[in-house]
Amino acid sequence: MIADHLPALQVAIPLLAAGICAMLRRSVPAWALATATSLVAAAISAWLLARAASGGPISYRLGSWEPPWGIEYRVDEANALLLLLVAGIGAVVMPYARRSVAREIAEESHPWFYASYLLCLTGLLGMSITADAFNVFVFMEVASLSSYVLIALGRDRKALFAAYQYLILGTVGATFFIIGVGFLYVVTGTLNMVDLAARLATVEDVRPVVVGIAFLSVGLGLKLALFPLHYWLPNAYAYAPTVGTAFLAATATKVAIYLLLRFFFTVLGPSFPFAASPIPAIWIALSVAAIILASIAAIHQAGIKRMLAYSSVAQIGYITLGIGIGSEAGLTGAIVHLFNHAVMKGALFLLVGGAILRGGDMNIDALGGLARRMPATFAGIVIAGLSLIGVPGTVGFVGKWLLASAAIEQGQLWLAFAIVGASALAVVYVWRIVEAACFRPPSTEEFAEMPISMLMPAWILTALCIYFGLDTSLTVEVAGRAAALLIGGAAT
């Protein structure tokens, strides 16, 4: 039945659509195809999550080859939530894309943009769904190469430099990752994650595994922009076309974080317990540094997208901090914050994209008059901004509450203060936008409310910032079960 093949279709449909898209030479059909594909992918991921939640993990054998020889796709609640996140963000961003892309990218490049987007979607979904360590690398390359194109299509010439730097560092990251996988392969002779976990338990010489862990940590650290390996991120986000920024910011780093969780808990966890290793201490230190230093950096940015990019580095710090705490509560907090941050940062980039649509890419100081001329956009920015700060009633609060509780549970009171207290820094950078939008004299006559096709998607994400702040059943409960699954290892 077709339902049985949905795990494969989740990846195959965007891949095929990307090929077709590249052959379409016109903007609107390419956009329509990308949008339709995103919606289908989102529907499939929602179905997969429902299945995984009710019936346990789904295992799919590509080409009917038995694992561990063939490639296995494996969907449990941890990656099903991620699939839904990636595909869902895609489905929200695409309807928005047409007007924004028309403004920011030269007409003849539109099909390339949509094709790259679809390839990127394919790669990210593939990284999330596959249970084969080498297959992860393949999809990682698919996603990375296409995202270099997405970024390079930005109008500013600095976009080329940003894409180039991302290319170099992304390649370093991916290479480190595959070297790490190679070390694990050397000692176990297998690439299937479940099989890896089982065989690592019998490994006698642990030194190659230690080296493998080091390479995996740095490789994934680069990919997810863990401080101080984040330097590629601000420029990439700042100069990519808005749609690309919104999509990548909400999804790309999140998938890298998921891989980190998968490798450290499911694959390595049973034989090399994460909590017993020295890695959590390093991560907690780096995460706290990320939260504080990147927030301060955000405060000092002139460009609005760059500021939000630094804020992303800080928010990633919250997520890795939860992982560093390492308990089930910590992982739950990390996964919830991962989901929440995708929603709020997606919303913010889409809303800011409205200002850019009217006024061109801009500095925060040039936002004067925004509040009056684009009230709906501005209201959305305020709500998403409050969420970024972590005000109760928004998703940001839920994440911080869980992370702070997890820190307290581990007796790390100072971490709880750092987690909650750093919101004061977020206040300052969110306030900079609000201040400019409300109090500065209008710098441009161009501001007028976004067209409804852009406003709707932006507001859907904004509304989710509130919705998931009030109704936590999807996020917190699924994340809780996903965390239990990850900590429980591959045995389940």
Added chain:
Amino acid sequence: MSAELLLAPAGALLLGAGLLSVVDGRARQAVLLGAPIIALWLVWQADGSAAPLRYMDLLLTPVRADRLSRWFGTIFAFAAFAAGLFALGQKSRLELVASQAYAGAALGVVFAGDLVTLLVFWEAMAIASTLVIWSAGSQARAAGLRYLLVHLLGGTVLMVGIAGHFAATGQAAFDALGPEAPFRWVILAGVLLNAGAPPLSAWLPDAYPRASYSGMVVLSAFTTKTAVYVLLRAFPGEPLLVWIGLFMAFYGIVYAILENDMRRILAYSIVNQVGFMVAGIGIGTELALNGAASHAFAHILYKALLLMSAGSVLAMTGRSRCTELGGLFQSMPVTTTCGIVGALSISAFPLTSGFVTKSMISDAAAMEGLSLVWLLLAAGSAGVFLHAGIKFPWFVFFQKDSGLRPPDPPPPMRAAMVLVSLPCIGIGVLPEPFYAFLPYNAGFVPYSGGHVIGQLQLLLFSGLAFFLLLGLLKRTETITLDTDWVYRRLGPALAARLVPIVARTWSGTESTLTRLAGRGLNALAFSYRSGSLARTRESGTVALIAIAALTLYLIVGYLSAMR
């Protein structure tokens, strides 16, 4: 979510705030005045029987109604009405919306049955009140941001405390937190910050006077008093509070005496008055708690009245420095009269509301045998009369003639002042019906001979001190009439002597700390601006960082594997 929740007292005002953001003209006035009346009705309708809400793994009780919450709910709703009436002509829509949301959030705190609901409304109050300050315009921007940051710091502390309490006990119920309750100190610190307690009292006089003429009336009513409410509920009888409260009382007096701006004087006097309440909560007997609760009630009234009076002066003259005002009684009779009623009330003159409430706290101290506390409370009372009871009306309405002849403010503002004056006097003249609703069971008779005479003596002599010391603060003061009088004379006299010294030392320390913190932040900021941390780096540099990270992981990996 059940329908009962919409009928929570906070609901009426929050809904009103939503309406205010869209309606204009008559409808706006109707909402401004109607929503608080509905809220007041709901305060007495709410029974707290709404089903608990599940939120994450918490069970929330969003509405809990008992005598204490109704007591505070009543005065909050009344204050929202009076402030709405006073602000009827306020042009800033943002201020009206924020004010009503702020009052709604305060009611939310008062009716919160669990700590998480409390936290939600607590943060909502911080944001709404910041907007009230910001709506006054660009001169309020920096102070508003400072205010917001301090309150977010308080919110942080409170949130960590509540999260810790929940993690340790699995309970989120909002009840008395006994001495063994985990994280009670953290929660206490978060609450005290909102009360204006040391060492961060300065946020209050820094930010409130930047609000508009009507905004400050609203601000004075809620933030500190919700903190008093939470202290009453969660920390009755915590001995530390006695000393914190007394410190606040004297802090307020010292600075108010030195201050020139009439609204800053009144802002310091909020800290001072809340100090009395906090001290009462620290004493912790039923009488003292009743005293604190009723003093909060009375204080909201007379402080609103004083600020309305000062707000009218500001609105009509555009000035608020004592040295630029004076002689206004000739053209502003209503404002002057109401200001004097407020001044008498805050000074606890017999037949005013302050008298029948504050005496409960000092009597409770006496009954507990806390003679030093009683003494300091008495000295503090004298100080109140000095700074708020005489200084404010004297310099603003009398003193030298400034030549200003502004008329009384427009009818709604006058009506609001008269409306608030009535209970200030009414409660003082007929305290029994007021006492009948007190949240705790402790009877009290305010009008005994001893009380009245004691208080009158106190006021008389501090009044005398004011006029004697007027202009010659350096004067030596030696005459002692009677041992009984030592502290009563000494209080004000010592205050006058020590004020400049204490204040100078204190503000010296404060400014040194601020300067150091500022310098540290600047250094950090500089490293960003000049680019060492936020600069775009060469790809090679980042690759090197990656190699360094790899080396680090390898080293620690090997070290731990060898073990």
